[in-house]
Amino acid sequence: MSRLEDELRNALRREEPPAGFEARLRARLAAEPRRTNWLARWFRLPAMHHTLAARLAFTAALGMLVVVGVRYEHERQERIQGEAAKAKLMQALRVTGTELQTVHEKVRELSADDENRQ
Amino acid sequence: MSDAGTAREVEDEAEFSALVREHQSMVYGIALHFLHDPASAEEVAQDVFLQLYRHRDGLEGPGHVTAWLRRVACNRSIDYARSRRSQASVSLEEIGEPAGASAPDDPLLREKLRKLILSLPDKARMVMILRYQEDLDPEEIARELEMPVRTVKSHLQRSLALLREKFGRALGEKQG
Numbered sequence: 141m142s143r144l145e146d147e148l149r150n151a152l153r154r155e156e157p158p159a160g161f162e163a164r165l166r167a168r169l170a171a172e173p174r175r176t177n178w179l180a181r182w183f184r185l186p187a188m189h190h191t192l193a194a195r196l197a198f199t200a201a202l203g204m205l206v207v208v209g210v211r212y213e214h215e216r217q218e219r220i221q222g223e224a225a226k227a228k229l230m231q232a233l234r235v236t237g238t239e240l241q242t243v244h245e246k247v248r249e250l251s252a253d254d255e256n257r258q
Numbered sequence: 259m260s261d262a263g264t265a266r267e268v269e270d271e272a273e274f275s276a277l278v279r280e281h282q283s284m285v286y287g288i289a290l291h292f293l294h295d296p297a298s299a300e301e302v303a304q305d306v307f308l309q310l311y312r313h314r315d316g317l318e319g320p321g322h323v324t325a326w327l328r329r330v331a332c333n334r335s336i337d338y339a340r341s342r343r344s345q346a347s348v349s350l351e352e353i354g355e356p357a358g359a360s361a362p363d364d365p366l367l368r369e370k371l372r373k374l375i376l377s378l379p380d381k382a383r384m385v386m387i388l389r390y391q392e393d394l395d396p397e398e399i400a401r402e403l404e405m406p407v408r409t410v411k412s413h414l415q416r417s418l419a420l421l422r423e424k425f426g427r428a429l430g431e432k433q434g
């Protein structure tokens with residue numbers, strides 16, 4: 141190795157930062173908003189901390205639960221909408237039936253009047 | 259928060275402090291040699307560790323942490339220098355040649371070498387720092403800086419030739 145390279149290693153050696161570096165870093169960290177990374181916390185539950193397989197299984201189960209929940213909610217909404225549509229149709233049929241009855245009675249009255257006049 | 263959660267938090271903080279103490283000379287050294295300004299180097303080094311704190315869940319294993327810190331320190335230093343380009347720029351002419359042969363570990367020569375390295379272009383300067391501070395070989399430097407190995411070798415050769423031209427006599431080496 142050449143003298144130049146020795147001098148370069150010497151000139152570019154690692155340097156410790158000035159005293160109090162970590163304290164100043166801590167002060168900057170304290171000024172930061174607290175981290176709320178729930179996903180990271182989730183993966184660090186003490187009971188599930190050891191194996192990747194356990195963590196993955198836990199996440200898969202959680203994912204399934206979310207999918208089933210979303211699907212159940214979707215079906216519930218569809219059922220509610222179907223029942224509301226059925227109630228509207230029944231109401232419309234009832235209204236139409238009443239109106240037809242009224243018309244029918246009017247026709248009968250007019251027919252009776254005509255017969256009486258003749 | 260539960261006792262287990264609090265204990266985990268305390269353990270996390272202790273682990274982070276240990277990481278800072280273990281790697282601060284590497285991170286600060288890269289920033290200092292690149293920027294040649296202790297205040298700027300400290301700012302960059304603190305930014306690097308803040309980034310580590312925010313992303314520490316995604317890092318696994320001591321080797322991964324070292325490589326990650328080194329890469330972030332390089333990128334942050336380069337970005338910092340670019341953002342303050344007008345402030346610190348040293349030309350080759352400003353750096354005088356050493357008067358004569360110098361003794362090993364001469365502080366004056368060391369300072370002149372650092373200044374000459376500061377006059378190199380960003381990538382060439384970082385290549386020199388990774389080669390002589392971190393003792394990485396050209397393949398490792400190429401991976402760190404995401405550049406072809408031949409470019410790394412070319413930077414090294416050109417920078418060494420420049421330094422020899424400037425300091426060869428003081429170091430008792432043949433020039434040319």
